[in-house]
Amino acid sequence: MNGIKGLIVKDLLNLSHYKFSLLIIIVVFIGLGVSSKSSLTFMPIMLMTAIGMIGLSTFSYDEMSKADKYLLTFPTDKKEMVKAKYILIIGMIIIGAIVSIIATYGINYIVYSEIPDIEPILTMVLGGVFGISLVEAIQIPSVYKWGAEKGRIQMFVLIILIGALIGGLVFLITSAGLSIQFDTNQILGFIKNFGTYILIAVILLMYFLSYKLSCKIYMKKEI
Amino acid sequence: MILEVKNLNKKYKDFQLKNVNLSLPKGMIMGLIGENGAGKTTTIKAILNIINTDSGEIKIFGLDNKKEEKKIKQDIGVVLDDSFLSEYLNPMDINKIMKNFYQNWDEKLYFKYIEEFKLPKNKISKDYSSGMKMKLKIAVALSHHPKLLILDEPTSGLDPVARNEILDIFQDFIQDEEHAILVSSHITSDLEHIADYITFINNGEIVLTKTKDELLDRYGIVKCSEQEFKKINKADYLKYKKNRYEYEILVENKNEFKRKYDIQIIDKPTIEDIMLIYIKGEK
Known part of the structure; x- marks a missing residue:
């Protein structure tokens, strides 16, 4: 267990170089939320995406210094190394989600003098967590397989593909004369239909499968 | 024996370690020599269980290097020429990391080495010279009181004065008859100074393994x-x-x-x- 702690401390110390960039991102997104009320609908997702995705950059630090080989000379093993990455990355997403909820709630309360309904905020953030988790659950095994650089390219390809897919669907729907409107109530309804607990279970399942796949890839990998 | 490698085999597409056998007694320094790509680093990686091997047996402190991996690694200090922690960390950060890994991590000893090697505590290692980087790696490797040091090209990038300092530290380390060092190096003159045994590896095979005196005198x-x-x-x-x-x-x-x-x-x-x-x- 101490090995996992050491690995997480190493990643957190590496990430501490991001603290000013992270602070700027938080300030910019909060500023966006303050500037107009409509921005408040997408601000939490952007904020938590920015915080949540930072965990992935620790792979680049390790790759630059070829740290994997060195770390494996410590009293740890490949399984612990994979586990530590997942704990860190999931932890960063949870922190991102909490910061987003507090920021959204706080802006509504302080700037717009409203006591907001917490449920739509939670729903929005949960949707965001699902989106980021989907990307990361695919991204992490691919980084273990191909490395941080190629893995990052694949992440962009994946995002572009998802964007193109959604864009294509929207185009088809609007071409067919159907109107689409997204508001929190619709998303809320959607999630209510499937159930928040199912969504959480799906997120956990995604990470579990992703972790198992990463372990399998990394155990076989020649370093 | 502190380290025993028996019939180690590992096959890659274009390279193969063939029946590598090594025995390193306590209180001794073994120099592993050979040209680039001869198999020195692959042998070291196999000893440290970083790579999967095809066959063979590796025992460190009499224990199987796979089954007792974590226990064994508590007592091994390693320096790798091309691999370390991130260059964006300073010696203070590294101390915070290492004390989680090693039960015997000695903060005082670590900072004593950092002082002795004149390494700035708050400067990230990216801004160090290559000699300073190597000294930092050596300080880290020595600071949990290891019984076995495994060093891959530890003196590369060091000027003659720094090399001498480092070689003295290795010799001090070996004074305790319970310790041993396996060191690979291109700088064979360094090995002539410190090694008790020389093992020469060529094309993945051990060509000779002799005491240094036997080699140089006979x-x-x-x-x-x-x-x-x-x-x-x-x-x-x-x-x-x-x-x-x-x-x-x-x-x-x-x-x-x-x-x-x-x-x-x-x-x-x-x-x-x-x-x-x-x-x-x-x-």
């Missing part, structure tokens, strides 16, 4: 003409190299050779001479 390089060379029995030499004006012949026992043949020029070889004739020479 081995010889005979220099002779072509006519003289033709008279020498093939069984009496290990390898030969044809130069422009003479033949250089590596013999295992120079005194015996002197008795058998009337050739007077037999030089005392350096480790580098032996390595070069083995690699470039013919039989």
Whole structure:
């Protein structure tokens, strides 16, 4: 267990170089939320995406210094190394989600003098967590397989593909004369239909499968 | 024995470790020599269970290196030439990390080395010279009181003064008869200073493993003409190299050779001479 702690401390110390960039991102997104009320609908997702995705950059630090080989000379093993990455990355997403909820709630309360309904905020953030988790659950095994650089390219390809897919669907729907409107109530309804607990279970399942796949890839990998 | 490698085999597409055998007793320093790509680092990686091996047995402190991996690694200090923690960390950060990994991590000793090596505590290692980076790696490797040091090119990038300092530290480390060092190096003169055993690996095979004294005192390089060379029995030499004006012949026992043949020029070889004739020479 101490090995996992050491690995997480190493990643957190590496990430501490991001603290000013992270602070700027938080300030910019909060500023966006303050500037107009409509921005408040997408601000939490952007904020938590920015915080949540930072965990992935620790792979680049390790790759630059070829740290994997060195770390494996410590009293740890490949399984612990994979586990530590997942704990860190999931932890960063949870922190991102909490910061987003507090920021959204706080802006509504302080700037717009409203006591907001917490449920739509939670729903929005949960949707965001699902989106980021989907990307990361695919991204992490691919980084273990191909490395941080190629893995990052694949992440962009994946995002572009998802964007193109959604864009294509929207185009088809609007071409067919159907109107689409997204508001929190619709998303809320959607999630209510499937159930928040199912969504959480799906997120956990995604990470579990992703972790198992990463372990399998990394155990076989020649370093 | 502190380290025992038996019949280690590992096959890659274009390279193979073949039946590697090593034995390192307590209180000894073994120098692992060989050209680039000969298998030194692969052997070290196999010992540390960083790579999966095809067959063979590796025991460290009498324990299986796979089954007792974590226990064993508590007592091993490692320096790798091309791999370390992120360059964006400073010695203070590294201390925070390392104390989580090693039960015997000695913060005082670590900072004593940092001071001794004149490494700035708050400067990230990216801003260090290559010599300073190597000293930092060595400080980290020594600060959990390891029993075995495994060093891959630890003196590369160091100036002669720093190299001497480091070699002295290794020799101090070995004074306790419970410790041992396995060190791979291109700088064979360093090994001549500190090593008790020399193991030469070529094309994935151990070509020779001898005590340094045996190697330097018994081995010889005979220099002779072509006519003289033709008279020498093939069984009496290990390898030969044809130069422009003479033949250089590596013999295992120079005194015996002197008795058998009337050739007077037999030089005392350096480790580098032996390595070069083995690699470039013919039989």
